[in-house]
Amino acid sequence: ExxxxxxxxxxxxxxxxxxxxxxxxxxxxxxxxxxxxxxxxxxxxxxxxxxxxxxIPDRDAAHAVPVVAAPDPLVRARTCYDHFAGRLGMAVTDAMERRGLLHTQDAFELTEAGRAWCAEAGISLAGEGRRPLASSCLDWTERRRHLGGLAGARLRARAFEEEWVVRPEGGGRALEVTGAGERAFGDLLGLTPEAWS
Missing domain, CATH: 1.10.10.10 (Winged helix-like DNA-binding domain superfamily/Winged helix DNA-binding domain)
Incomplete structure (x- = not known):
């Protein structure tokens, strides 16, 4: 590239x-x-x-380098193994960091406030072997790290259970955020649909 x-x-x-x-x-x-x-x-x-x-003359002029040509649904929201990716995954990660629920500086780490938030949101963090509570995963469309690990997987599982997200017709990894999902992501993390559109 x-x-x-x-x-x-x-x-x-x-x-x-x-x-x-x-x-x-x-x-x-x-x-x-x-x-x-x-x-x-x-x-x-x-x-x-x-x-x-x-x-570089005019260094501050607006510029952009297109790095990934992916179909829009995959860019907006998709699964990455068992957690969220794309703009939705990044919006969730960024919102958790802003609210002090997640440290992302070096290794990803769920804070005490993050553990409490998970409990309040109905996201169980009860063991799963040696899997880390939070880990980072590099997003291939956003080129930034998003939340993986047990917390990321359990958040995605909860979103499927509550039908905050659904697979579009035809399946695949792309996701659609439902009306219930828009309300849930808004209530839980202060996100609006513009965050993943």
Missing amino acids: LARITAVAPSTISGHLTRLLDAGICVTERQGRHSYVRIADGATARLLDDLACHA
Whole structure:
């Protein structure tokens, strides 16, 4: 994708990425058979942004790089293994973080307030072997990490039980948020349909 977007040979991109990884400027995250490269941390990102402001004319002009061409239903809401993904998965994760229910800085961690919230929302966190309570999963359309682990799986299960989400006709991984789901996500996390549209 980087080679296509920048119109450079894949071997050139690979060489540059190797140097950035060796220097600690970037890190690699594996997700299934894919490998994603990201800037190592917030301090490095700020440094690169500051340098780009000086080096690139009109740096602040609006720009966008389309990275994923996926059918709209899959981008809006889908399952990723046994938890939410797409814009819905990211909206849930972001809302939980904003409300202090989930820490996402390094490893994902459900807070005490998050455990209480799960209990109030009817989301059971009773054991399931050695599975972590919360884990991160890299979203292939949003290119950000969303909530996985036991909490993510149990939230998705509750949403199916209560018919907050349903599979569209034809099945697949895409999801549709129902009217009941709009109300539930609004009541539980302050989300509106615009968050996943």
